[in-house]
Amino acid sequence: MTGMDSQRHPIVTESDVVRVRQVVRTLAVAAKLSLVDQTKMVTAASELARNTLVYGGGGEMMIDLVDSGRRRGVRAVFIDTGPGIPDLDLALTEGWTSGSGLGLGLTGSRRLVDEFAIDSSPGVGTTVRVVKWSR
Amino acid sequence: MDRIPILKMGNLLLVSIQVDLHDQLALDLQDDLSERIVATGARGVLIDISALEIVDSFIGRMLSTIASLSRLLDAETVVVGMRPAVAITLVELGLYMPGVRTALTLEHGLALLGAEVRVSRSDEDEIDDAQGDREPDGLAGYAPVRAGPGGGEPATTGAASRGDGGRTGDR
Amino acid sequence: MDVGDVGDGWIEPLSERDEVLTRWVERVAGDLRARLSVPELQRELGEIYTALTVALTAGGTDLRAEQFGELRALLADLSSGRARQGFTPRETAGTVFALKEAATAVMEKRNVGYRDYVRFSEFIDELGLFTFETYVRTRDQVIVEQSNQLLELSTPVIKLWEGVLAVPLVGTLDSARTQMVMESLLEALVSTGSRHAIIDITGVGAVDTQVAQHLLKTVMAAQLMGADCIISGIRPQIAQTVVSLGIEFGEIVTKATLAEALALALRRDGFRFVRRAAGAEIR
Structure with missing residues (x-):
C-alpha cells in the first residue's frame, strides 16, 4: 500500500467538521468509490472528526489516497492530544456509549469502513486510522 | 448567522435542509422549530432532507429530538426524501432513528400527516357533538391536511381561517 | 553507471535511434498485420524508445529504479490498451520482444560482444515480463467490470x-x-x-x-x-x-x-x- 501526497486539516471548530466532510468526499470521488461507499466514508469521517473535536478537545485529520496495486482507497487519520480513552475495549463494545454518543461514533464508524485502527493512551491522546477501498 | 428557513403551509410547517449542516445550525433549527410550532399552532412538520448527502449520528439525533419535541407540542413530524445511500449508511451505523416517521416523497409525507390529523379530527367531532357546541368554521382549519391523500379542496381556504378559529375549536 | 563495465556495451549502440526504431516499427506492424497503423506505432514505440534510452543513459538497468518510471508508465499504457483492444498476450509481449531483433543489426555493426548481447537480451526480457504482468492485471479488471455488468443485468427491478x-x-x-x-x-x-x-x-x-x-x-x-x-x-x-x-x-x-x-x-x-x-x- 503506497500513499500519495497527504493533506493535513485542522479540527478545531464545528465548521472544520463540515470541511472534513467535503475534503473526504472529494478524495472518495477521486478514489472512484461507489456512491454508497463515498457516503459511508464521509459519514465515518464526520463521526470521527466530531469525536476529535468534542472528546479530544480538537486535533487534526491527515488524509491521502492509497493504492494497493489492485484497488484504490482513501485513508484518513484523526489525531488528538486529548484525555484519551481509558478503556478501549469498552469503547468499542457494540451498543456502548459514553452517554453523549461516543460509542456509536466509534463502533458505528468502524462498521462503515474497511480498515479501522485505534490507538489511545490516557493523558496522551487518541489516533484513529480508517481506510475505505474501492470495490 | 444564517438559519434554516421554516415555511408555514396551512397548519403544517415545512423545512427543507439545503446546506451541509454544521452542529450549531442544527441546534438552532431545533429551537426555531419548537418556537414556530407553538406560535403557529401547527399540527404537522415536514422535514425535507433530499439534499442531504450524509446523515451522521448528530444529525440523526437532531431529527429524533425534533420528532419528540414536536410530538410533545402536539405536532407530528415526518422526514421526507432520505437518499438511498444515506439510508444504507444509517443502517450500517446502527442508527435507526426511533420515533421518526419517514416518507419517500413530500407527497407521501403530506398523505401521512393527512391521515393522522384526520383521525384526531374525527375524535374531536365526537366530543364537540356530545357537547353540542360544534363550530363548523373552526374545523375547516383541517381542510388542507385532509386533502393530502386523495387531492380535493384547495389548501388555501383552510389555511386562511385556521390561525385563530381552529385553535379555539379544539381547545 | 560504471562506464566500461563489462556487460554495458549494448547501451551505446541504441543511440542509433532512427535505424533501430524504424526496424522495430516494421517488425511490429508485420506481426500485428495492420490492426494498428504505422503512424500509430511510430508514435507509440517512439515514445517508449525515447523513455528507454533516456533512462538507460541516466544509468543502471533496474526496471524498478526511479528513472524508469516514465518507461514503466508507457509500457503499462501499451499493454493495458492492447488487453482492452483484444490483442493476445503473445502479440502484446511480442511488441516488446521485437526490439531485440530490431537492434541486432546495430549491435553487430558495433561489434557488441556476446556477453553484452546476453545482458541486452535479459533486459528486454524484463521489459516483456513487465508488459505481460500489466496485461494480465488489465484483463483481470476487464473480468471484474464484466461481472459487475452481469450483476446489474441479473438483478432487474x-x-x-x-x-x-x-x-x-x-x-x-x-x-x-x-x-x-x-x-x-x-x-x-x-x-x-x-x-x-x-x-x-x-x-x-x-x-x-x-x-x-x-x-x-x-x-x-x-x-x-x-x-x-x-x-x-x-x-x-x-x-x-x-x-x-x-x-x-x-x-x-x-x-x-x-x-x-x-x-x-x-x-x-x-x-x-x-x-x-x-x-x-x-x-
Missing part, C-alpha cells in the same frame, strides 16, 4: 403495479450481488416514487448469514426511507437456515409467495379485491 416494485432474485446470492440489489432497489423506489418493495427469493438456492444480513439491512433501509419492504418466497430450507443461524427477522414482513406479497402491498394502499359475479359481462 420490475414494476408490478403503480407504487409497487419487485426484485426477483434467482440463483446464488453472494454478498456483492445482494448489496447491488439493495442499492438498485432503493434507487428505484426513489426514482419511481414507489412506496412498496418486494424482494422475492423463490429462485434462491441458499442463504448464508451475510446474505441474510444484507436482506435485513435492505428492508431496514427501505423502512428508514419511508417505504415498505416485503420478502416473499422463503422456501422451507431457507427458513430453516435462517432460524438455525439465529438471524432475527424481527418485524420484517414475509410472505410465502410473490402473489401474496403483491396482494398485501395493494391492500396497504387501500385496494380491495372483488370477484365479479358469475356470468357478469366482461369488458
Whole structure:
C-alpha cells in the first residue's frame, strides 16, 4: 500500500467538521468509490472528526489516497492530544456509549469502513486510522 | 448567522435542509422549530432532507429530538426524501432513528400527516357533538391536511381561517 | 553507471535511434498485420524508445529504479490498451520482444560482444515480463467490470403495479450481488416514487448469514426511507437456515409467495379485491 501526497486539516471548530466532510468526499470521488461507499466514508469521517473535536478537545485529520496495486482507497487519520480513552475495549463494545454518543461514533464508524485502527493512551491522546477501498 | 428557513403551509410547517449542516445550525433549527410550532399552532412538520448527502449520528439525533419535541407540542413530524445511500449508511451505523416517521416523497409525507390529523379530527367531532357546541368554521382549519391523500379542496381556504378559529375549536 | 563495465556495451549502440526504431516499427506492424497503423506505432514505440534510452543513459538497468518510471508508465499504457483492444498476450509481449531483433543489426555493426548481447537480451526480457504482468492485471479488471455488468443485468427491478416494485432474485446470492440489489432497489423506489418493495427469493438456492444480513439491512433501509419492504418466497430450507443461524427477522414482513406479497402491498394502499359475479359481462 503506497500513499500519495497527504493533506493535513485542522479540527478545531464545528465548521472544520463540515470541511472534513467535503475534503473526504472529494478524495472518495477521486478514489472512484461507489456512491454508497463515498457516503459511508464521509459519514465515518464526520463521526470521527466530531469525536476529535468534542472528546479530544480538537486535533487534526491527515488524509491521502492509497493504492494497493489492485484497488484504490482513501485513508484518513484523526489525531488528538486529548484525555484519551481509558478503556478501549469498552469503547468499542457494540451498543456502548459514553452517554453523549461516543460509542456509536466509534463502533458505528468502524462498521462503515474497511480498515479501522485505534490507538489511545490516557493523558496522551487518541489516533484513529480508517481506510475505505474501492470495490 | 444564517438559519434554516421554516415555511408555514396551512397548519403544517415545512423545512427543507439545503446546506451541509454544521452542529450549531442544527441546534438552532431545533429551537426555531419548537418556537414556530407553538406560535403557529401547527399540527404537522415536514422535514425535507433530499439534499442531504450524509446523515451522521448528530444529525440523526437532531431529527429524533425534533420528532419528540414536536410530538410533545402536539405536532407530528415526518422526514421526507432520505437518499438511498444515506439510508444504507444509517443502517450500517446502527442508527435507526426511533420515533421518526419517514416518507419517500413530500407527497407521501403530506398523505401521512393527512391521515393522522384526520383521525384526531374525527375524535374531536365526537366530543364537540356530545357537547353540542360544534363550530363548523373552526374545523375547516383541517381542510388542507385532509386533502393530502386523495387531492380535493384547495389548501388555501383552510389555511386562511385556521390561525385563530381552529385553535379555539379544539381547545 | 560504471562506464566500461563489462556487460554495458549494448547501451551505446541504441543511440542509433532512427535505424533501430524504424526496424522495430516494421517488425511490429508485420506481426500485428495492420490492426494498428504505422503512424500509430511510430508514435507509440517512439515514445517508449525515447523513455528507454533516456533512462538507460541516466544509468543502471533496474526496471524498478526511479528513472524508469516514465518507461514503466508507457509500457503499462501499451499493454493495458492492447488487453482492452483484444490483442493476445503473445502479440502484446511480442511488441516488446521485437526490439531485440530490431537492434541486432546495430549491435553487430558495433561489434557488441556476446556477453553484452546476453545482458541486452535479459533486459528486454524484463521489459516483456513487465508488459505481460500489466496485461494480465488489465484483463483481470476487464473480468471484474464484466461481472459487475452481469450483476446489474441479473438483478432487474420490475414494476408490478403503480407504487409497487419487485426484485426477483434467482440463483446464488453472494454478498456483492445482494448489496447491488439493495442499492438498485432503493434507487428505484426513489426514482419511481414507489412506496412498496418486494424482494422475492423463490429462485434462491441458499442463504448464508451475510446474505441474510444484507436482506435485513435492505428492508431496514427501505423502512428508514419511508417505504415498505416485503420478502416473499422463503422456501422451507431457507427458513430453516435462517432460524438455525439465529438471524432475527424481527418485524420484517414475509410472505410465502410473490402473489401474496403483491396482494398485501395493494391492500396497504387501500385496494380491495372483488370477484365479479358469475356470468357478469366482461369488458
